[in-house]
Amino acid sequence: MNKTMAKLLVSRIAMAVLTLFIVSIVVFAITNLLPGDAAEESLGQAATPETVAALRAQFGLDQPAPVRYARWLTHIVQGDAGVSLVSGQAITELIGKRLPNSLVLAGATALVSVPLALTLGILSAMYRGSLFDRGMNMLAVSLVSVPEFLIATLAVLLFAVKLRWLSALSHTADIATLGQFLRAYAMPVFTLCCVIVAQMARMTRAAVIDQLRAPYVEMARLKGAGPVRIVLSHALPNAVGPIANAVALSLSYLLGGVLIVESIFNYPGIANLMIDAVTTRDIPLVQACSLIFCSAYLLLVMLADICAIASNPRLRNP
Amino acid sequence: MNMPASLRMRRPLFPATPLALIGAAIVGFWIIVTLAGPSIAPYDPGAIVDPDVFGSISAQFPLGTDYLGRDMLSRVLVGARYTVALALAAAVLASTTGTLLGLFAAVRGGWVDASMSRALDALISIPSKMFALMMVASFGSSVPLLVLTAALSFMPGAYRIARALAVNVQALDFVQAARSRGEGLRYIACVEVLPNIIRPVLADFGLRFVFTVLLLSGLSFLSLGVQPPDADWGSLVRENIGGLAEGAPAVLMPALAIATLTIGVNLLIDNLRGRRGKGM
Numbered sequence: 001m002n003k004t005m006a007k008l009l010v011s012r013i014a015m016a017v018l019t020l021f022i023v024s025i026v027v028f029a030i031t032n033l034l035p036g037d038a039a040e041e042s043l044g045q046a047a048t049p050e051t052v053a054a055l056r057a058q059f060g061l062d063q064p065a066p067v068r069y070a071r072w073l074t075h076i077v078q079g080d081a082g083v084s085l086v087s088g089q090a091i092t093e094l095i096g097k098r099l100p101n102s103l104v105l106a107g108a109t110a111l112v113s114v115p116l117a118l119t120l121g122i123l124s125a126m127y128r129g130s131l132f133d134r135g136m137n138m139l140a141v142s143l144v145s146v147p148e149f150l151i152a153t154l155a156v157l158l159f160a161v162k163l164r165w166l167s168a169l170s171h172t173a174d175i176a177t178l179g180q181f182l183r184a185y186a187m188p189v190f191t192l193c194c195v196i197v198a199q200m201a202r203m204t205r206a207a208v209i210d211q212l213r214a215p216y217v218e219m220a221r222l223k224g225a226g227p228v229r230i231v232l233s234h235a236l237p238n239a240v241g242p243i244a245n246a247v248a249l250s251l252s253y254l255l256g257g258v259l260i261v262e263s264i265f266n267y268p269g270i271a272n273l274m275i276d277a278v279t280t281r282d283i284p285l286v287q288a289c290s291l292i293f294c295s296a297y298l299l300l301v302m303l304a305d306i307c308a309i310a311s312n313p314r315l316r317n318p
Numbered sequence: 319m320n321m322p323a324s325l326r327m328r329r330p331l332f333p334a335t336p337l338a339l340i341g342a343a344i345v346g347f348w349i350i351v352t353l354a355g356p357s358i359a360p361y362d363p364g365a366i367v368d369p370d371v372f373g374s375i376s377a378q379f380p381l382g383t384d385y386l387g388r389d390m391l392s393r394v395l396v397g398a399r400y401t402v403a404l405a406l407a408a409a410v411l412a413s414t415t416g417t418l419l420g421l422f423a424a425v426r427g428g429w430v431d432a433s434m435s436r437a438l439d440a441l442i443s444i445p446s447k448m449f450a451l452m453m454v455a456s457f458g459s460s461v462p463l464l465v466l467t468a469a470l471s472f473m474p475g476a477y478r479i480a481r482a483l484a485v486n487v488q489a490l491d492f493v494q495a496a497r498s499r500g501e502g503l504r505y506i507a508c509v510e511v512l513p514n515i516i517r518p519v520l521a522d523f524g525l526r527f528v529f530t531v532l533l534l535s536g537l538s539f540l541s542l543g544v545q546p547p548d549a550d551w552g553s554l555v556r557e558n559i560g561g562l563a564e565g566a567p568a569v570l571m572p573a574l575a576i577a578t579l580t581i582g583v584n585l586l587i588d589n590l591r592g593r594r595g596k597g598m
Contacts, residue, residue, distance in 0.1 A: 022440040030452045141588060145580035147532050149539045149555055150573040153562060161565055256447040256536070263540055264559075275540055278455040286455040293448050301443065 008309050016302040023294045024076075028069050031283050072287075081288040086280045091288045095270060099292070102262070102269035106254055108185055109192040114247055117197045121204025121243075126231050128209060136201065143198035148260040152191045156264075159187060188265045195257040196250045203246030210242065211235035237311075244307030252300040255293050338589035344582025351395060352402040359392035364547060372558070372566035382567035384558050390568050393554055394575055400550030401576065404461065405534055408468035409527040415469070416476025417519050421507045423477070424484035435481065438474040446471035446533050454542045464543060468530045475529075479522045483515040524587035528580045535576050551576045 056062045075082065081091035124133040143151070159166045166186055211217060212235050220234045262271040274289035276282075351358075361367050366387045373383035381390035419438075423431040446468075453467040484507075487493065493510045501510075537543035538552030549557065554572035562569050 019440050019443050023443055026440070026444065027452060030449075031456045033456060141584045142577075142581050145528050145532075145584045146577040147535055147539070147552070147573065147580075149536070149552075150570075150577055153555070153559075153569055153573060156562055157565055157570075161563055252445065255445050259447050259451075260536055260539065274451060275542070278451045278542060281455055281458075283455060286452060290444075290448050290452050294444055297445050297448075298443050 005309060009306060012302060012305050012309070016298050020295060020298055023298070024073060024291060025069065027287055027290050027294070028072060031287050032065060032068070076288070076291065082284040084277075084282055084285050086277075086282045086285075091285055094273060094285065095288060095292065098268060098270040098273045101267065102258065102271060105185070105188060105192070105262075105267065105269060106251075106258065108189050109196070109254060110251060112189060113193045113197045113200065113250075116193070117200035117247075117250070118204055118243065120197070121201040121246075122208055122231065122236070124201070125205045125208035125212065126227060128205070133205075136205075140198040140202045143194050144202070148191060148195055148257050149264055151194045152187070152261060152264045155187050155191055188261050188267055191261050192254060192257050196253050199253055200246055200250035203250065204239075204243050207239040207242030207246060208235055211239045214238075241308040241311035244311065245304040248300045248304030248307065252297045255297055335589045337585050341582045341585030341587075341589065344578055345586055348398060348402055348579050348582070352398045355395040355398045359389075359395045361389040361392045363388065363392040363396040365389075372561040372564055372568055375567050381571045384554070384568045385560055390554075390571055393549065394551065394572055397550050397554055397572065398575075400461075400544050400548060401531060401535060401552070402579065404465055404544075404550070405468070405527055405530040408465045408530045408534070409472070409523060411465070411469035412472040412526050412530070413476045413519070413523040416473040416478075417480040419473075420477040420480030420482075421484050421511060421515075422503075424481045424488055425503050425507045425511060431481075434477075438477050441470070442474040442478070444471070446529065447536065450533060450537055451542070454537065459537075459542055459545055461544070464534055464537070468533055471533070472526045472529055476519075476522060476526055480515065480519055483518055484511050487511050487514045521587040524583050528583050531576060531580055 053062075072082075079092060081095070083089065084091055084094060087094070120136060124136045127133050166183055208231065212230070214235075217230055217234055220230050225234065258269065259271045259275065261267065262269045263275055266272070270289060270292065274286065274293070277285035277289060367389050368379060368383040368387040370383065371385050371387050373379055373387070375382050379389050379391065381394060384390055384393060419434065423434045449471045450464075450467045453463060457463050488506070488511055493506060496506050496510050534543055535550060535552030535555075538550050539556045541553070541556055544550045544553055546553070546557075551572040555569060558566065558568040558572075
């Protein structure tokens with residue numbers, strides 16, 4: 001680790017923190033633009049001007065927006081996201097129960113999809129223009145462009161309705177053995193993999209091919225290196241940055257897919273929690289969930305950047 | 319950075335490869351359906367015409383019937399209006415504003431470029447579905463809100479692409495020559511730079527359209543998009559999801575309609591971009 005790189009890394013992390021700060025402002029602004037507020041919402045029919053004013057004062061809603069934002073942010077940073085308007089439970093508790101489930105789902109998906117996508121991407125870059133490459137490309141284009149719920153419904157139709165291998169709903173409560181785990185997670189993970197493997201493989205292929213077009217690869221070819229050697233020992237080390245970037249970016253697509261998948265399989269994760277919160281317009285819960293999703297996304301993008309920096313030889317040995 | 323091939327030689331804007339033609343045919347088909355949908359629908363989309371629910375494919379009901387016994391073909395034909403037209407409006411809005419801002423930022427340079435890029439980068443760090451969920455939670459779901467939401471969430475991407483392309487082009491000699499001739503910013507942006515980035519920008523527009531279709535139908539699938547009694551294809555899948563266990567065509571048909579539309583657009587733009595990767 002040299003000075004240039006340390007400086008770059010620190011600036012990336014600072015940038016991510018700054019972006020998260022701006023995102024939190026956007027989240028707060030969007031969810032506070034409407035004149036109607038939590039006091040009126042929670043009183044409902046019982047709202048009289050006096051009770052609303054009293055509750056507003058209690059919630060601190062009578063203060064100007066920047067003050068409310070500052071207080072909201074300090075509470076969030078201290079780990080207190082407030083209370084759900086609908087159930088009255090502490091939001092940290094609600095999220096704490098759901099978040100591990102979503103992380104398991106995301107982790108299982110990453111574990112399956114990353115090796116699969118890298119293999120497919122590198123193979124189709126090596127044999128570009130071949131039948132395999134064109135087939136993969138068609139498949140990837142189709143998978144990227146169909147909605148997640150089509151893949152999920154097809155999976156249910158095939159594996160649960162026609163073949164009867166798996167149940168259509170995921171039950172996370174009674175998982176004791178590996179077999180039960182696989183049965184419960186197979187379809188959600190399969191669907192999510194379809195969503196991101198295509199993207200990841202395509203970007204990996206593009207990154208490798210980008211290197212294959214560089215002059216040094218032509219040099220290696222002129223010297224008589226075989227195609228496998230060219231890809232694995234010449235192009236791949238230089239493509240690691242873009243590939244890591246692709247992996248992190250594709251994993252961030254997971255966040256969108258998770259919403260649909262948790263909803264369709266009725267999976268008790270944080271995405272389902274957020275959808276319920278949006279449906280019932282439980283604003284504090286929506287704010288907290290969006291911040292979690294956005295931080296996860298920013299974290300992945302930052303990791304992508306850091307991978308790119310760390311794998312750049314010109315930055316590593318200046 | 320290597321100069322993109324499209325800058326070195328002029329190619330026709332729309333190369334007529336077979337795949338591009340197939341894509342164009344699919345897209346054309348859905349555009350006609352969007353325009354003519356309500357007038358060619360065999361039944362009233364809201365009328366219950368079949369005593370059976372989740373009816374299967376028959377001559378009378380070519381796409382089966384839904385959970386209330388309404389004709390699916392009519393519902394898909396009328397729903398095209400919401401899926402295609404809304405997405406088109408949002409994508410045009412996103413691409414035009416994004417491209418213009420990107421061009422402006424690249425040509426103007428300096429602090430304007432830096433501050434615009436930073437601000438839009440912050441917007442891009444909110445995943446589109448998150449952004450849409452927040453908007454719907456705060457403002458409730460309505461058609462103008464959906465269009466605005468999709469346009470806002472995909473505009474920064476269009477900006478980024480247009481800016482990156484324009485920055486490359488405007489470093490080239492002919493733009494420098496125009497600058498030293500004393501041409502104005504608007505002339506440089508529209509006459510020198512824009513024609514050289516229009517191909518990738520058009521391809522990107524197709525991509526924005528696909529993203530918008532997926533975002534809006536995804537929202538409708540979560541019952542947070544187009545609200546009943548109106549229904550886009552995403553809502554059609556959602557309201558018939560109960561028929562999945564019977565393998566009813568009512569669940570699959572609207573989802574397949576979305577898939578053909580988005581795949582069609584992708585085929586078209588993939589071949590519009592030219593065959594990268596083939597030949598070195």
